[in-house]
Amino acid sequence: MTTPAPAPRRLTAAAYFICLQGIVWREGLRFLHQRERFVSALVRPLVWLFIFAAGFRQVLGVSIIPPYDTYVLYDVYITPGLMAMIQLFNGMQSSLSMVYDREMGNMRVLLLSPFPRAFLLFGKLIAGTLVSVLQVYAFLLIAWFWDIQPPPLGYLTVVPALLLVGLMLGALGMLLSSLIKQLENFAGIMNFVIFPMFFASSALYPLWRVREGSEALYYVCQANPFTHAVELIRFALYGQVNWVSLAVTAGCALVFMSGAIFAYDPSRGLMALRGAPGAGN
Amino acid sequence: MNDQVPALELRHVSHSYGARQALDDVSFSVAPGGFCVLLGLNGAGKSTMFSLVTRLFALHKGEIRLLGRDLGKESGAALAELGVVFQSRTLDLDLSVAQNYFYHAALHGIGRAESKKRTAELLEAVGLADRAKDKVRNLSGGQMRRVEIARALLHRPRLLVLDEPTVGLDIGARADILKLVRELVAREGLSVLWATHLTDEIEPEDSVVVLHKGKLRAEGKAADLLARTGASDMRGAFVALIGDDARGAA
Numbered sequence: 001m002t003t004p005a006p007a008p009r010r011l012t013a014a015a016y017f018i019c020l021q022g023i024v025w026r027e028g029l030r031f032l033h034q035r036e037r038f039v040s041a042l043v044r045p046l047v048w049l050f051i052f053a054a055g056f057r058q059v060l061g062v063s064i065i066p067p068y069d070t071y072v073l074y075d076v077y078i079t080p081g082l083m084a085m086i087q088l089f090n091g092m093q094s095s096l097s098m099v100y101d102r103e104m105g106n107m108r109v110l111l112l113s114p115f116p117r118a119f120l121l122f123g124k125l126i127a128g129t130l131v132s133v134l135q136v137y138a139f140l141l142i143a144w145f146w147d148i149q150p151p152p153l154g155y156l157t158v159v160p161a162l163l164l165v166g167l168m169l170g171a172l173g174m175l176l177s178s179l180i181k182q183l184e185n186f187a188g189i190m191n192f193v194i195f196p197m198f199f200a201s202s203a204l205y206p207l208w209r210v211r212e213g214s215e216a217l218y219y220v221c222q223a224n225p226f227t228h229a230v231e232l233i234r235f236a237l238y239g240q241v242n243w244v245s246l247a248v249t250a251g252c253a254l255v256f257m258s259g260a261i262f263a264y265d266p267s268r269g270l271m272a273l274r275g276a277p278g279a280g281n
Numbered sequence: 282m283n284d285q286v287p288a289l290e291l292r293h294v295s296h297s298y299g300a301r302q303a304l305d306d307v308s309f310s311v312a313p314g315g316f317c318v319l320l321g322l323n324g325a326g327k328s329t330m331f332s333l334v335t336r337l338f339a340l341h342k343g344e345i346r347l348l349g350r351d352l353g354k355e356s357g358a359a360l361a362e363l364g365v366v367f368q369s370r371t372l373d374l375d376l377s378v379a380q381n382y383f384y385h386a387a388l389h390g391i392g393r394a395e396s397k398k399r400t401a402e403l404l405e406a407v408g409l410a411d412r413a414k415d416k417v418r419n420l421s422g423g424q425m426r427r428v429e430i431a432r433a434l435l436h437r438p439r440l441l442v443l444d445e446p447t448v449g450l451d452i453g454a455r456a457d458i459l460k461l462v463r464e465l466v467a468r469e470g471l472s473v474l475w476a477t478h479l480t481d482e483i484e485p486e487d488s489v490v491v492l493h494k495g496k497l498r499a500e501g502k503a504a505d506l507l508a509r510t511g512a513s514d515m516r517g518a519f520v521a522l523i524g525d526d527a528r529g530a531a
Contacts, residue, residue, distance in 0.1 A: 011357060015390025022387020026373070026380075033375050105371035112335055113388035114361035120388075265339075 011115060019115050020123045027127035030097070031134075041089060041135045045082035046142060053078050065206055067238040079140075079148050080234035081203025083158075084226065086139055087132045087166050092194055094128035095173030099180050111264075118261045121174065125257070128173075129166030136162055154237045161236035165229040168249050171256035172225075178263035201227040225252040286349040288313050288440045288472030289334065294343030296329050303329040305495045307343075311440070311472050311488070316463065318483050318503075319476040320519060321492035327476040328368065330492070331444045334474075335365050348439055361389065364438035364471075366429050368445045374418040378404065378428055381417060382435055389436035396435070403431035406468065407461060423454030430462060434469060441466070442474040447482065455482075480515040489515075493523040 053075035211218040228245035235242040287310035332338040347359040386396035447455040491498040512518040
């Protein structure tokens with residue numbers, strides 16, 4: 001025996017950091033390996049910006065509403081919505097990768113770590129969020145050449161908003177992933193979560209315009225957390241804080257995260273009812 | 282820690298999926314430094330037991346202790362002592378062998394320098410030192426298994442549990458894996474729980490736990506079970522211990 005059995009390793013703060021770093025590093029590597037994912041994450045909002053917004057520019061006039069202090073063009077208006085859309089898709093994509101991981105057994109490797117499960121899942125969320133922020137900045141860079149040029153400081157002040165929105169949407173994806181039994185069921189999530197969330201929000205049209213059309217839809221949009229994610233980003237991009245949106249986004253992030261941690265807890269969550277991830281029994 | 286504390290101890294463990302009872306009042310232990318074979322046909326409850334021991338399922342009835350630590354109450358400390366090789370592959374195919382190891386090490390709070398050293402040491406031990414930078418996808422089935430087994434030892438666990446690790450391998454690769462694990466066990470001074478339905482993987486000095494339809498049928502040294510049943514080989518002993526349901530047993 002050349003290796004003596006050591007005393008059990010203590011989980012120090014440094015060890016926590018190493019673990020978090022490892023989770024983020026793996027997510028980053030996976031992202032780099034999936035170039036198509038990056039390209040499609042970028043092409044999707046650009047199609048909206050270059051084609052949809054250009055077409056609607058003449059149809060939809062946007063009046064002066066906060067945080068804008070002048071009349072803005074439609075493509076400027078929808079930019080924050082498209083940034084949030086990138087994060088929405090990324091959050092759902094991470095959840096898809098969790099279902100994949102579960103089916104492929106990688107999830108078991110993660111859950112065998114001696115760190116608390118809530119911390120591991122939170123690490124996963126942070127990793128997914130950072131990837132989504134990267135995508136948003138790539139989009140903003142291209143948009144800059146399209147004359148979408150928010151104040152320079154806005155590129156900095158939007159960071160906390162992007163992190164919070166990324167966490168909220170990632171946590172929602174994670175919660176949904178615990179409900180999906182198989183990879184094939186994911187298409188339903190796209191139809192029933194992504195599209196309604198995106199269209200019934202302030203991403204594409206200001207809510208006062210929605211209200212002119214339908215009072216009921218206006219309230220639906222107001223209740224949609226994605227509306228608040230968009231508004232949080234919109235205000236932050238112009239160096240302002242929308243406190244209501246901040247509170248709603250943070251609250252939803254907390255609720256979704258708690259739900260996901262609960263769902264992935266072996267003793268209480270849904271796994272206990274259904275069986276462990278990738279269990280071969 | 283007292284050397285006499287069992288590496289793994291199950292006390293009155295039961296588990297059911299709805300109405301179906303997968304494990305029924307199972308108690309046994311793995312001695313420190315011992316090689317224990319968990320023998321049972323498919324559906325005997327082996328995978329359920331693995332899911333409980335690795336804490337993927339919550340334990341509802343009974344008690345599981347890893348090196349004296351209660352899995353329910355001290356799960357973090359208990360999991361740190363545990364190395365696991367699952368029946369299904371759990372490597373990330375798109376990452377290299379070294380990257381898979383680095384990720385696993387990070388999940389156990391092991392930094393880059395130690396992880397690198399340990400990776401080199403273990404890949405050398407399993408004869409794959411030259412494949413560290415290769416993508417896992419490009420390895421053969423037997424090589425992947427070896428990579429997985431070595432990975433399970435990365436954080437220096439004191440108990441290694443393997444769920445049918447030779448499934449899907451040809452005879453040569455099976456023998457290699459078995460020999461490798463026995464060598465690693467001796468080298469690292471580990472205790473092992475090896476689940477299988479193949480009786481030819483058992484050596485006379487191994488402890489054997491026979492599980493059938495969720496119930497413990499027998500426990501003891503392989504040689505003692507042979508003596509008790511009067512069988513000439515382990516297959517015969519296994520058939521005698523589980524009765525008429527032995528069709529298909531190896």
